[in-house]
Amino acid sequence: MKPHELTAVRDVDVCQNPDELAARAVKLITQAAHEAIEDRGQFTLTLSGGSTPMETYLLLAHFDRSTPVVWPHTCVFFSDERLVPPDDPRSNFGMAQKSLLDRVKIPPSQIFPVPTEAPSAAEAAARYAETMVEFFSPSDRTHPPRFDLILLGMGEDGHTASLLPHTDALAEEKLWATWTPPDNATPRVERITMTYLVLNAARQVVFLVTGAKKAVALWDVLEGCARREDRPAAGIRPTDGRVTWIVDQEAARLLTKK
Ligand code: 6PG
Numbered sequence: 001m002k003p004h005e006l007t008a009v010r011d012v013d014v015c016q017n018p019d020e021l022a023a024r025a026v027k028l029i030t031q032a033a034h035e036a037i038e039d040r041g042q043f044t045l046t047l048s049g050g051s052t053p054m055e056t057y058l059l060l061a062h063f064d065r066s067t068p069v070v071w072p073h074t075c076v077f078f079s080d081e082r083l084v085p086p087d088d089p090r091s092n093f094g095m096a097q098k099s100l101l102d103r104v105k106i107p108p109s110q111i112f113p114v115p116t117e118a119p120s121a122a123e124a125a126a127r128y129a130e131t132m133v134e135f136f137s138p139s140d141r142t143h144p145p146r147f148d149l150i151l152l153g154m155g156e157d158g159h160t161a162s163l164l165p166h167t168d169a170l171a172e173e174k175l176w177a178t179w180t181p182p183d184n185a186t187p188r189v190e191r192i193t194m195t196y197l198v199l200n201a202a203r204q205v206v207f208l209v210t211g212a213k214k215a216v217a218l219w220d221v222l223e224g225c226a227r228r229e230d231r232p233a234a235g236i237r238p239t240d241g242r243v244t245w246i247v248d249q250e251a252a253r254l255l256t257k258k
Pocket of ligand 1: 050081152
């Protein structure tokens with residue numbers, strides 16, 4: 001059985017244009033929010049970084065005006081962060097704040113940015129893991145937190161969050177957050193990232209992937225035999241959750257199973 005066939009419940013939605021992609025993502029996120037709030041009283045959402053999600057965040061904020069408000073019951077974390085201040089243009093938190101969080105009625109106490117003021121990436125990662133422990137207060141730390149929905153992107157090399165190819169972060173089997181050195185990614189800064197432990201414990205993972213430059217990596221991950229060491233997005237296989245890939249036609253051009 002080829003690795004990609006081992007992936008559990010997985011859907012691939014090919015969208016005609018960025019507006020359709022954002023609308024599809026907003027629909028999945030709001031559906032997950034309503035289900036989580038109805039079943040458990042709150043919605044735990046992890047936001048992705050990079051540039052692709054911005055249109056989805058803006059539409060989520062706009063959409064909020066016309067639907068039952070879910071934001072007072074939503075808690076927001078981040079899949080990864082660059083070790084820069086929030087007002088730095090490279091900050092994932094800064095992008096989410098401008099395009100979404102400053103535009104919806106979410107209590108600031110329910111937003112959990114990575115503490116990039118920490119003296120080092122390793123310390124920021126350790127503090128972020130503690131933030132998750134305090135929030136989810138698990139009876140024992142061997143069970144990673146189970147987010148209702150985790151948004152992820154994918155780089156041209158197949159990285160996701162800040163799980164970069166051929167880095168130690170990929171082998172992390174105990175910590176819930178770790179860090180990666182600056183030399184493997186653009187922008188070249190140290191990064192803090194949730195580990196596979198947390199990402200694969202999610203109820204739902206939604207990837208947003210656009211652009212022709214990602215077509216080879218996307219084919220490799222979805223239909224090839226990509227190893228997670230080479231294409232870290234291939235390692236996202238929630239043990240008891242679903243993965244939805246929302247992609248545009250350019251990124252999907254090599255896929256045979258659409
Ligand atoms: C980051 C992101 C990263 C991103 C991909 C895709 O901090 O860079 O978390 O994993 O999702 O690199 O980025 P784009 O959406 O900008 O193509």
